[in-house]
Amino acid sequence: MDGLWIGAIGFAMVLVLVALQFPVGIALGLVGAVGIYWQIGYRPMVGILEETPFEFTASWSLSAIPLFLLMGSVIQRSGLATKIYEAARLWMGTMPGGLAVATNAAAAGFAAMSGSSMATAAAMAKLSVPEMLRAGYDKRLAAGCVASAGTLGALIPPSILMILYGIFAEVSIAKMLVAGILPGLLTLAVYVAMIMIRAMRDPSLAPGLAIRPAMRERLASLIPIWPLPVIFFGVLGGIYGGIVTATEAAALGVLLSLLAAALAGGMSWDLIKGSLVETLTSTARIFFVAIGAIIFTKFLALTGISTTLGRTFADFGDNYILLVLAASILFLILGMFLDPLGVMLISLPIILPVFDAVGADLIWLGVIVVKYIEIGLLTPPVGLNVYVVKSALNGEVALGDIFRGVMWFLVCEAIVMVLLIGFPEISLFLPDRVGF
Amino acid sequence: MGVVISRLTRALDNALMPLAALGLVLMLGHVALEVVLRLLGVVSQLQTITFVSAFYMVAVVFAALPYAEGREGHISVDIFTSMLPEPVQRAMSRVFSAVSALCLGYMAWLSLLQAWEKTERGEIWETSTGYFLVWPGRWAVFLAFTALALHYLLRAIRPQDAPQQSLEGDA
Numbered sequence: 102m103d104g105l106w107i108g109a110i111g112f113a114m115v116l117v118l119v120a121l122q123f124p125v126g127i128a129l130g131l132v133g134a135v136g137i138y139w140q141i142g143y144r145p146m147v148g149i150l151e152e153t154p155f156e157f158t159a160s161w162s163l164s165a166i167p168l169f170l171l172m173g174s175v176i177q178r179s180g181l182a183t184k185i186y187e188a189a190r191l192w193m194g195t196m197p198g199g200l201a202v203a204t205n206a207a208a209a210g211f212a213a214m215s216g217s218s219m220a221t222a223a224a225m226a227k228l229s230v231p232e233m234l235r236a237g238y239d240k241r242l243a244a245g246c247v248a249s250a251g252t253l254g255a256l257i258p259p260s261i262l263m264i265l266y267g268i269f270a271e272v273s274i275a276k277m278l279v280a281g282i283l284p285g286l287l288t289l290a291v292y293v294a295m296i297m298i299r300a301m302r303d304p305s306l307a308p309g310l311a312i313r314p315a316m317r318e319r320l321a322s323l324i325p326i327w328p329l330p331v332i333f334f335g336v337l338g339g340i341y342g343g344i345v346t347a348t349e350a351a352a353l354g355v356l357l358s359l360l361a362a363a364l365a366g367g368m369s370w371d372l373i374k375g376s377l378v379e380t381l382t383s384t385a386r387i388f389f390v391a392i393g394a395i396i397f398t399k400f401l402a403l404t405g406i407s408t409t410l411g412r413t414f415a416d417f418g419d420n421y422i423l424l425v426l427a428a429s430i431l432f433l434i435l436g437m438f439l440d441p442l443g444v445m446l447i448s449l450p451i452i453l454p455v456f457d458a459v460g461a462d463l464i465w466l467g468v469i470v471v472k473y474i475e476i477g478l479l480t481p482p483v484g485l486n487v488y489v490v491k492s493a494l495n496g497e498v499a500l501g502d503i504f505r506g507v508m509w510f511l512v513c514e515a516i517v518m519v520l521l522i523g524f525p526e527i528s529l530f531l532p533d534r535v536g537f
Numbered sequence: 538m539g540v541v542i543s544r545l546t547r548a549l550d551n552a553l554m555p556l557a558a559l560g561l562v563l564m565l566g567h568v569a570l571e572v573v574l575r576l577l578g579v580v581s582q583l584q585t586i587t588f589v590s591a592f593y594m595v596a597v598v599f600a601a602l603p604y605a606e607g608r609e610g611h612i613s614v615d616i617f618t619s620m621l622p623e624p625v626q627r628a629m630s631r632v633f634s635a636v637s638a639l640c641l642g643y644m645a646w647l648s649l650l651q652a653w654e655k656t657e658r659g660e661i662w663e664t665s666t667g668y669f670l671v672w673p674g675r676w677a678v679f680l681a682f683t684a685l686a687l688h689y690l691l692r693a694i695r696p697q698d699a700p701q702q703s704l705e706g707d708a
Contacts, residue, residue, distance in 0.1 A: 121629060122618050127637045130644075150644065151651045154678050158598045159590045159671075167561060167597050168568070345572055348589070352568035379557045381601035382608065385557075388598040389606070 108406030111136045115397065115447065116435075125443045129393030136400035149399055154392050159350065162268055167384040168351030172332075172358050173215030174376040179362035181328060182224045185210040188322040188469040190232070191314045198300030198307040200236055201246045202293050204229040208250035209289050210326070213333040214358065217383075218441070218478060220497040222486045225491040226493035234497075239306045242299070244498040249292060249513075252475035255441070256285035258337060259354070261387070262445060262474060264347065266467040269449045273464075274347040275340045276532035280464050282337075283527050284472065287520065291341025291513045299509065328361030342536055387442060394446030401450045410451060412459035413527020424459065425522055428452060429473065436477030440485060444474050468528040469521060476514050479507045539695045542687055549684040550607050553600040557678075560596030564589055587662060587669045595674035603684030631693050638689035645682035652676045 111132050118128035138146040157163075176182070189203035189210070197200055208225045216222055226247045233243035255262045258278035267274035300307040336354040339345040345353065362368045401407060431451070435444045448470070456466045478486040487503045521527055571585040618626055652675035660672040 120618075121633070123633050124637060127640055130637075131640050147647060154599075154644070154648065154682075155595065155651075155675060158594055159674065160594060161586045161590050164568075164589045164594050167594075168565065171561065171565070340541060344576075349568055349572045352565050353563055353572060356569055377561060378554075381554070381557045381561060381597060382605035385598055385601040385605035389602060405589045 104403075104405035105409050107136065108401050108404035109383060111397070111404070112402060112447075112451075118138075119439055119443070125285065125439060126389040126391075126393035129390070129397040129443075129447065131392070132394075132399040133397035133432070137396070137526070139404060140400070140403040145368050148397065153395050153399070156396050160268075162274060162322060163264075163388075165259075165264050165274065165347040166261055166353045166387060167380055168355055169261065169264070170217075170383050171376060171380040172259070172336075172351060172354040173217060173220060174379045175355065175358040175362055175372065176211075176214040176328075177220060177224055178372045178375055179358070179365060179367040181214070181326065181361065181365070182207070182211050183228060184322075184325040185329060186225070186228045188319075188326050190229075191319045191322045194310045195313050196297065197309065198242075198296040199310060200229065200233045200238060201296045201300075201307055204233070204246055205250045205253075205289055205292050205296070208247075209253050209257055209285065210329050212254040212285070213329065214259075214354075215254055217261060218251045218254040218475060219486060221254035221487045222248055222489045223493045225250055226490045228493055230490070230498070231272065233307075235303075236310065237308045237324055239506075240498045241502045241506030242296070242306055242509075243506070244490055244494065244503040245508070245510060246292075246296065248484075248490040248503055248507050249479060249510035251486045251489070252478060253285050254287060255471050255475050256281040256288060256468075258282060258340075259347075259351065260471065262441060265387075265391070265442070266449070266470060270453055270463045270467060271445070272467065273532075273535070275343075276464055276535050277336070278347060279341055279466050279535055280528050280532045281471070282531055284468050284517070284521055288513070288517050288525060291517050292510060295513050296377060308344045309392060320482075325365065328357065328365075332357045332361070341531075343535065378503070390442050391446060394443075397447065398450045407450055407454040408452060411454035421459070421461065421522065424455065424461075425469070428469075432470075432473040432477060433480070436474070436480060441474045441478060444477060460526060462529060464532050465521075465525040465528045469518075472514075472518060472521060475512065476518075479511060539691065542691045542694070544656060545605065546607060546684055546687045546691060549680065549687070550604045553677075553680060553684065554604040556596050557598075557600035557604070560593045560600065564593035564597065567593070573612060584664060584666060584669065587664050591662065591671040591674055597678050599677040599681035602681045603688060605683055607688050609629045627696060631696055632662060634689045634693035634696070638686050638693055641682050641686035641689060645686050648675070649678040651674050 114132045115128050117225050118132070119125055123422050134146055134150055134336050137149055184291070186203065186207040189207040190200060191197050193203040193206060204225055207229070208221050211224055227246070230247055234240060258281050259279055260278065260484060263277040263281055267277040288409070296307070332354055335357055336350045337351065339350045340347060359368070362372060431448060432444065435448055439447065452466070452470065453463070457463065481504055484504065487500065487507060490503055491498065491500050567583065567585050567588055571581055573582050574581040574583070618629065621629070652672070655672040655675045659670070660675070661668045662671050
């Protein structure tokens with residue numbers, strides 16, 4: 102049978118198994134192992150299965166993941182997210198759609214210390230939605246805004262998805278992390294503009310706060326959030342300047358976040374234990390899926406599907422539009438079955454060689470891939486961020502309302518995608534200037 | 538049978554998780570010390586990259602895997618299966634757990650063979666400062682897959698023990 106067909110069948114089998122609720126990591130590994138056996142026999146399959154888990158895990162580059170997760174977990178438990186939101190609310194609350202704008206700004210701030218999109222959405226949902234609802238905000242806008250703001254977590258560094266992409270695409274992790282900054286800020290700006298325009302056109306959607314906080318109160322709100330710029334610029338400055346690697350920056354970030362928690366009086370045994378357990382379980386789950394994905398990737402490489410597709414699409418030359426459209430369809434389909442990590446790991450063996458063949462910049466591609474995956478967190482039927490927000494709000498806002506609220510943000514995402522695809526410089530300006 | 542497996546998995550989870558936590562803390566300390574020494578201009582002989590790769594990362598991932606799987610479950614999307622009748626869903630879950638247990642049991646067997654062979658050979662990595670013993674990390678892989686296989690076996694035998702599936706992912 103043609104390698105292309107074997108690869109396609111393997112791909113379809115994974116999707117069917119996952120749709121039937123088979124664990125993603127095992128589905129990828131099982132189909133990969135059977136495929137390898139079919140292609141090259143039993144002994145080579147055993148060799149791959151014996152070596153892959155240890156060899157993949159015993160990695161210096163990947164050690165940035167648990168350390169960044171630990172940093173985010175410590176920050177989340179130290180109560181800094183609450184203080185960031187409070188400061189954003191006091192400074193922006195009186196603007197049109199002020200609380201929703203403040204939510205987005207706070208989510209961007211929280212994202213700068215947490216590598217997870219869903220962690221950002223969950224943290225912001227509990228903080229801001231009840232207050233927006235009390236202030237008379239439209240519940241669709243309130244919940245949709247939080248679900249969408251969470252996606253900033255995967256763009257603004259540190260981002261776990263960016264690190265994983267860097268590993269799989271074999272591009273600089275430091276450059277990948279830096280590449281997310283401008284697209285993240287662009288997304289934030291488009292979201293804010295949309296909220297303000299809608300609030301000005303229809304003030305009943307987001308009534309402005311009646312009382313303007315005193316300047317003294319606003320300035321005072323900035324004091325407790327000093328760790329935000331210190332950690333962000335400490336971590337990113339080190340990477341950007343070429344002083345430290347991503348892993349070293351993550352370790353320094355953990356120490357800074359522990360120091361911030363201690364100085365804020367939030368240090369406790371519960372914080373340390375809870376952060377360690379959360380980090381370890383998250384890391385283990387990420388690696389379990391990733392190990393399965395590596396085995397599956399080795400199977401796909403044997404089928405030659407990536408090379409065949411790469412050769413086919415190489416003829417398209419600089420015509421990215423068709424490729425981007427094809428990629429959109431692929432991500433749309435995968436997003437219906439898989440979580441963000443699964444989508445990224447299963448799609449990269451197909452996407453990377455194709456875009457590489459047409460000479461696309463792989464750092465730019467990384468931003469586009471992460472953006473697609475984040476959009477998948479908002480779109481039905483899965484839309485994990487939407488479910489996270491619903492769960493964080495204990496069902497206070499119906500699922501359908503959150504999905505409807507997210508629609509406006511999806512329009513914004515379409516605008517941002519057009520800009521990112523049309524102007525790769527937005528993604529590449531900062532990475533091109535990284536200090537090594 | 539179910540009780541014995543349940544006790545065994547809990548014992549393995551509880552024994553391995555502190556090792557994972559120790560690995561994470563040591564990794565943090567080791568990396569931070571390396572950076573501080575470098576910023577102070579001291580040429581360190583800490584072999585950070587080797588320690589992180591061969592020991593800490595292996596401990597962090599494999600020693601935590603059984604706990605993560607046992608307590609948290611995996612991310613799954615039930616949009617398609619939720620349309621099936623309840624008994625069919627339950628039967629599918631048991632069959633998939635049994636198949637998963639078989640797959641993971643096979644991985645445990647392969648990693649046992651691998652760990653045994655590497656231990657007998659005294660597997661080492663060559664570094665800039667000498668040789669580094671790495672075979673102990675191989676046993677973490679075997680223990681993790683064994684515990685995972687037991688978790689899924691338990692789920693096949695006693696589905697009521699399965700953890701609540703979470704929609705909250707990590708990325």
